[in-house]
Amino acid sequence: MVINQNIKIAVDAIVFGFANNALHVLLIKQKYGLIKNQWALVGGFVKDDETLYQAVNRELEEETGVKVNYLEQLYTFGDDIHRDPRLRVVTIAYFALVNSTKLVLKADTDAEDAKWFQIDQIPKLAFDHISILECAKKRLQSKLTYQPIGFDLLPKEFLFSELENLYCIILEKDIDRRNFRKKIMSYGIVEETEKYGSNKNGRPAKLFKFNKMKYNKLLKDDFQFYINLA
Amino acid sequence: MVINQNIKIAVDAIVFGFANNALHVLLIKQKYGLIKNQWALVGGFVKDDETLYQAVNRELEEETGVKVNYLEQLYTFGDDIHRDPRLRVVTIAYFALVNSTKLVLKADTDAEDAKWFQIDQIPKLAFDHISILECAKKRLQSKLTYQPIGFDLLPKEFLFSELENLYCIILEKDIDRRNFRKKIMSYGIVEETEKYGSNKNGRPAKLFKFNKMKYNKLLKDDFQFYINLA
């Protein structure tokens, strides 16, 4: 069977991380070709013998060395025929979250040109990557409210205030700390530990961890989790 | 730039319709090739000079003549390398809804081999189409609860009981008619007309129409609409 089609398939990953009270995105600086020295999303062409999932994981590994905590398909961009001026490329974008402890990039990989950017300090990006990023940001904001994915951005043990901040900052909203805590606690998804965090100022704060079983259950069932900041 | 990649891109549409108190899916019988005489989703390969959106609309037109009311990207299937045994195909699946008045297929197109099947009477399908269909059904059930897409399955004017049934049947749940009506009405999304429907038994029922402005607003904003059947 011969099909006369000359379109190439790529994958791209929008990798989010949360650190220093800010949302960050992982970008790479292109080394070669048309878009040399431009910043772009992590990604590349899919090989004939690998799945899409393998492709995006391979690119993440090769280009950044980052291990993601959460990965899901976001959207397939193929309605702008000239999004890559060189040839027709359809790209399947993936949405990824990284635990903030893994946010430091190892210098020893060939990831020397990978860098985290604060979401409000994104440089000019190659192709249509800025609109893909916009799409991912919306998805993040939306998912945060109805799925407990926020925990994939935090370390295993975290302060309650870190969780609060994460929601405030990503959703760009204020929060009622008491009501937020009540709600989160009602899902049984986080548990107090006996340890205390090391904050400089104020009353010492307990460390919390999240209950993976409850988390998994809530991730599967839709409409079981819902956080609405006033 | 030469990329050594030999993967083909297709689009498939899962077209839902609602009639006779049952959910239906539009399928076509393949005429040629390996899967000759097997039933399959509407779809085909993307042309080099058309967008994905154009491709899926073209296939719908060519293969079935059906005009859909609602169309959105569902998911891209490319993690089974041998989903098509002939060659590597990545398919972008689209989710479509058809107004029940358009559910009768015109015999004059080359759509002679297109047919509506009740969701619980789906024949054996080609490739992995059955799992794509499963995915679409879940999306339909999920979206029905948080977006007012049910109206895209009904005629312009409809009985309230038709809307009730649609929700009951697609979500496979019972309903409290009073509470359901109250909720729908509270969104201001449907309006009474002066006309009455033609039901054989029982008290005559008013026809309703939906308010397109409110509908469009609710479609855009997430978390503004939510129907939860007990």
Place this chain on the structure above:
DNA sequence: TTATATTTGTGTAAATTATACACATATAAG
């Protein structure tokens, strides 16, 4: 014409959930 079957249309009380809101506590630094 009357009784029966069938579907439509409607309200209220109770329970649950969401919201608004303020101060005592524990520490570090001065």
Place this chain on the structure above:
DNA sequence: CTTATATGTGTATAATTTACACAAATATAA
């Protein structure tokens, strides 16, 4: 020991959701 700073907690009110039953309007059959 005073001050600054962040943590941790409860209650009253409002809003929403749930549970629940019967009269009204028609067609059909007796």
